[in-house]
Amino acid sequence: MNLRMAMYLTMATASLSSSSCWAFSRSSALTTARLRRSSSTAVSGYGGRRSSSTTNAAAANYLQHQNHRSQSLSANAKRSEQQTRLFSTTEEISDSTTSNLSEEETLASLKSPFLQTMRDRGFLFQCTNLSELDALLTEATSKNEAVSAYLGFDATADSLHVGSLLQIMILRHLQQSGHRPIVLIGGGTSKVGDPTGKDESRIMLNDDIIKKNTDGISQVFQKFLTFGEKSVEEAIMVNNDEWLSDLKYLQFLRDYGTHFTINRMMSFESVKQRLAREAPFSFLEFNYMILQAYDFLELNRRYNAQLQLGGSDQWGNMISGCELGRRVDGKQLYALTAPLITTSDGKKMGKTAGGAVWLNADKLSEYDYWQFWRNTSDEDVIRFLKLFTELSLEEIEKMAEWQGADINKAKVVLADEATALLHGRECLAAIHDTIDTMFKGGKSAEASTEGLARIFVSEDELNAEDGVKVIDLFVKLGLASSKKEARRLVQGGGAKLGEEKIEDEFAVIAKDDFDEKNELTLRAGKKRAGVVELK
Secondary structure, three states, X not given: OOHHHHHHHHOEOOOOEOOOOOEOOOOOHHHHHHHHHOOOOOOEOOOOOOOHHHHHHHHHHHHHHHHOOHHHHHHXXXXXXXXXXXXXXXXXXXXXXXXXXXXXXXXXXXXXXXXXXXXXXOOOOEEXXXXXXXXXXXXXXXXXXXXXXXXXXXXXXXXXXXXXXXXXXXXXXXXXXXXXXXXXXXXXXXXXXXXXXXXXXXXXXOHHXXXXXXXXXXXXXXXXXXXXXXXXXXXXXXXXXXXHOOOOHHHHHHHHHHHOOHHHHHOOHHHHHHHHOOOOOOHHHHOHHXXXXXXXXXXXXXXXXXXXXXXXXXXXXXXXXXXXXXXXXXXXXXXXXXXOOEOOOOOEOOEEOOEEOEOOOOOOOHHHHHHHHHOOOOOOHHHHHHHHOOOOHHHHHHHOOOOOOHHHHHHHHXXXXXXXXXXXXHHHHHHHHHHHHHOOOOOHHHOOOOOOEEEEEOHHHHHOOOOEEHHHHHHHOOOOOOHXXXXXXXXXXXXXXXXXXXXXXXXEEOHHHOOOOOEEEEEEOOOEEEEEEEO
């Protein structure tokens, strides 16, 4: 199959109502029929693709990325085959496109710097009314105005993890292109719980936990975005609890419930997967998609948000928001999704053997964050450089030609640039010093431990009847995800205290184990370490 035909097959998306928004696709009856016969290659969406001489390279890169996500793409393909109405309506679903241009021509002709960046760096997966959105963004830029776009983050933990970084980078590129990011904290929707991708209901969170989590996740955005009111592109942060918690149930149902059908909601992949597994699916969770759609309507009314950004797993909910705005307020709203990122071996990004890769420094040290990126596989490093750094595409294309040991240099660049964006470039010196002295033949007594994860113990804890067990410290430092894993690490010879191998899985530490700085260093394997400090 030639590359051009492969691109056509991979760029099919669900048809939408003719007076609303369209997924950018070739949605003719013939194409749909072909997709039904070739579901293994069809996807709901398309990937970022560069124009002119780099078109084929970027298209090939996207096709390679598709293979890494076969299961999720298969689900997307099934959605693209269905011509189901998003809402109760008498309008017919049209099979025509909103432009006479082909997909490749439309992508190549994008004028908006933001959409060009999304396309060229691999962020662009699905978009409604792409040509119209491009015109809207371009016109706003020519008038020194900004289009407001939002992205939502539920407060389900007290820190975001690296799986959310792709969305944060999208907001950063949006602001750098002269448009206004709206960070929506899901204080209200967190009381319900997003069922997407979950086999069971989320744990119910009380108001105090949601408040704590909201405070925890909010701090990271300050590192990537500029907030304020001095210029049109400065970001704002809002919480959907402001409007969701004050809704009157019966009035809400009367005003908006008629615009949603159970038929359509049951066709959502998150619902079908849960029901297929015969897992309980509460009425509370079933309402999440309605609340997310209502968020878009409310944000448009309050802040003139015209574009919703998100991951491709949110596509159905996002389209519902576009359609609700059109039906209720007669507004043209847009949705743009990025692909769900998995590693080359098909694993969901953001998890390691030691647990989640958190963005807050109090949950994961700068050193461990750097190591996460340094451990990127050879197959992923160039793709991640495009998505998670701000290096120019020209620089990245040069690195794509590196072979052998030089690929490891590209991984160091990735780790440096990604870590600098989150924690500041000033932390890199300590990280590299730690690596040079601790993992390249240096003695631990001379090693810098500044960049390592750190926990504290007291003399009272050391003198307690049970003492402080080494395996407990490995877990607290994030060097092992559980005591069982810590024991396996000891049994396998990969656990060290300083330079000495730990032989006894029941060992406890003593005051004599600490150096003159009242520190001891625990190591897990060759590249991971943490510090226990006596306070």
